[in-house]
Amino acid sequence: MSVETILIFVLAAVAVVVLVRWVAERTGLPAAALLPLIGIAYSVLPGPNISLDPQIILTFVIPPLLYGAALDSSLMAIRRNLRIVVSLSVLLVLATALVIGIGFAWFVAGATLAAGIAVGAAIAPPDPVAALGVGRKVGLPPRVLTIIQGEGLLNDATALTILSVAVAAAVGDGFSWGSAVGQFVFAAAGGVLVGVAVAWLVRLLRRLRDDPLTGNAISLATPFGAYLLAEEIHVSGVLAVVVAGLIIGHHAPRSSGASRLQTTAVWRLVEFLLEGFVFLLIGQQLPRVVRGLEQYALSTIVIAVAISVGVVLLLRPLWLLLTQSLPRSLHTRLINDDGDEAEREPRRGLPGREVVALSWAGTRGVISLAAIFAIPLTTDSGAPFPDRDLLLFCTFIVVLVTLVGQGLTFAPLVRMLGLRANKSDQARLRNEARAASVEAALERLEELAEEGDEDESRAIEATRAQLRARRTRYQGRIDLLRDSDSAEVPVSPRYEAALRVRRAAIDAQREEVLRWRDAGQLPDEGLRVLQRELDHEEGLLPERR
Template sequence: MSPESLLLFVLAAVAVIVFARWLASRTGLPSAALLTLIGILYALLPGPNITLDPHIVLTIVLPPLLYSAALDSSLLAIRRNLRIVVSLSVVLVLVTAVAIGLGFHLFVAGATLAAGVAVGAAVAPPDPVAALAVGRRVNLPPKLVTIIQGEGLLNDATALTILSVAVTAAVSGTFSFPAAAAQFVLAAAGGIVVGAAVAWGVRLARPLTRDPLLSNAISLATPFVAFLLGEELHVSGVLAVVVAGLIVGHHTPRLASGASRLQTSAVWRLVDFLLEGFVFLLIGQQLPQVVKGLRQYDTATIVIAVAVSVGVVLLLRPLWLVLNQLLPRWMHTRLGGASEYEDDTPGSARRAASEARNARRLTGREVVALSWSGTRGVITLAAIFTLPLVTDSGAPFPDRDLLLFCAFVVVLVTLVGQGLTFAPLVRALGLRADEADQVRVRNEARSASVEAALARLAEVAAEEPEHADAVESMRAQLNGRLARYRGRLDLLQAAELPGVPVSPQYEAALRIRRAAIDAQREELLRWRDAGQLPDEGLRVLERELDLEELRLPTRTP
């Protein structure tokens, strides 16, 4: 493909991604499923196509996607739900791989256990992108979002390690369980250490992160540094990326300036949008290559292999979640990470109640929702495409083409089937976050931050009496904000109906502030067009108005 053709192909792909995002916003359908279907339709048409290169995906695409997801995750929330997150991301992945391996060995003619475990490891890790996009749109409860997010962050490392062990066994014809277990533990522990070391290095670069451009450069480079360092040391580079992202994301409020955080967040949103779009288009385009190698298998073998793969993936997850909830109650509290509040600070009783909800068992409706959130994605295809063509003896890798097809079908069934039906299922189950509680938390935090600022102003007034006028002006502004926040809390407290009560005065104030900002922009443009204001000055003043508008909530907070 010539450079011009490649450029046209990329531009066409961007146009399709933008269209799919627009269509998803209008219809409520997940863009991941739409892009996958569009990719399949394109693959059936004559013309150039892109074949998935697993090494490019695992080295260039996966690290930034995982790192961005880790930055947006909550280290504390994952720790509170660590038992179930580890259960799903480590134990369930292992059980799924072994179950599919045994199914292939017992029911698929000529299939080996190692080859079955290889495809099982590839299809075991869910890709939470589609499920989380839908879950946030339908306001899924934070506990379920945390579980899906935490599972998606950690399961790739487990799956890729199991796949490596299975491929070694299939290629060499030998397998040692103690050696495999030691390899898994070493890879995981080493990945955690490398990730923590990279995060520590980012923290040392704190003086540079005050500059937004330098902060962006460091942030974009961090996942690749963590991944390559992990792979160079023969430990889990994927886990290193996740650990680095979780730690850096947890400490970013202290490490970076406000301007750096705003710009870095915007850059990562764009990276996610484009990479995820290309990834789901790429999934659909693999159909011709996957189907091409099936001519050597009879229909019965293909049907049985697909049934084993899809059946284990769809049935084992809900069964595992149900068994998980049958554990003794003390394991749901102590290992769940609930913390106790013995202080008298405002909201401490509510926070304690929230912690208790996090530590409790999942309800039946939550189990159903989590069971249907296990969509598979590009990691599954990238992993299965890494299978070698031949073994050490020079023979073809056992049933490679059949394994590719099984993995592709699992991705289609979960990504399209579950992806398209997840939102209706969540709505039918009536699972929604307690929006009023979330609003209450934010306004309590706002009030506390303003009270801290007022206390600091009192110290400044005592230290710098010559600046009393400036202190009083700022105190008046802060007291006004505090009065608004407390008024919202009183409104929430007095509300009798579920949901967030709407304050007509507050909504009117937001409309008036937006109208004033629009009028200021129009006047600045008139000045620029009349030659009274240089474009450089316009951009400076527009940025001030943009930041002011950015602070306005898009909904009642």
């Protein structure tokens, strides 16, 4: 394929991704479900097609996607829900791989246990992109979003480790439970240690130099460095990337504001383009997947697909129901209100509606296809890898059924369940934090006033007046939210009017500095400086919340 052809492909893909995003925003349909359908439609047309290279996906696509998601996650929220996150991202993945492996060994003619566990490991980890996109749009409660996000960050490492063990057994001397467990523990523990080490190194580099450009360069290099270092010592590169991202993201609020704003913008663009490309790429694999099925009887294909899809769709809700019905400790979390003696709070289980939503949030994605395509063509003896083409087809069908079927129906299901976050409580908590930050600033000004000279005293008084006005505004917002009986954010005519007036003033300033530039009174460099100031001022204006 020529360079010009590749460039045309890239430009066309960007155009499709942007168009699908526009359609998704106006229809409510998830882009992650629409893009594979477009990829399938393109794949059946005459002309060149792009084949998925598993090494490129696993090395250049998966690490930045996982790292970007980890930066946007909450380490503390995941820790609070660690039991269910581990249950879904480790134990359920293990159970899914084993059940599918046993099903293949028992019911699929000629299939081995190792080959079955390999395909089970590939299709076991959900890709949370579609579910999170829909969940945020329809307003899922934060706890459900945290569980989906935490599961998606950790399950890939579990699945890829199981896959490597299963493939080694299939191409070598057979499956050994002791060896498999040992390899899994070593890979997981090593991945965690590498992630912690990389996070420590990145934080050290940022303390030495924290300008925005250097911070962005380090941030973009971090997932690849963590992945390659872990893979070099034969531990879980995926887990290293996730751990590094969680730790760095947790400490990101302590970095400079300019670096944080720019890094956030860069990673949003990276995630938007990469996710769009990989979902288009999923659909384009259809001809390659179907090509090798002629050697199998129709009954064998149907049984293998039924086992794969059935276990993926049924085991998840059964697992959630089982784990939620297990006996729980009555005292699991300490709460200290007065600083003297801590009271214990019973751990809250998942309500039935949240269990149903999580059951349907198991969409599979590109990592499943990348994993199954990474299976070698032959074993150590030179024989073809057992049933490789059948495993590819089963994985593709599972990805397609979950990504399109569950992706398109997830939003209607959540709406039918009436499962929505209490936006009023969330807005009240944010405004209380804002008010607390203003109080801290006023206290700091009091300390400065005791030591400052006359010029500083004038500046302190002016700043104090601004902060007091802001505190009054926040307190009024808090009172309005506390008195509201609705889960939605109440509308305050005075608050909305103030925002409209401030936005109108900023628009007028923009028009005036642009008029100066067009009249030749202000150079473009000066215009960009003033526009950046106005952009930051507008960015400080809150949405209606």
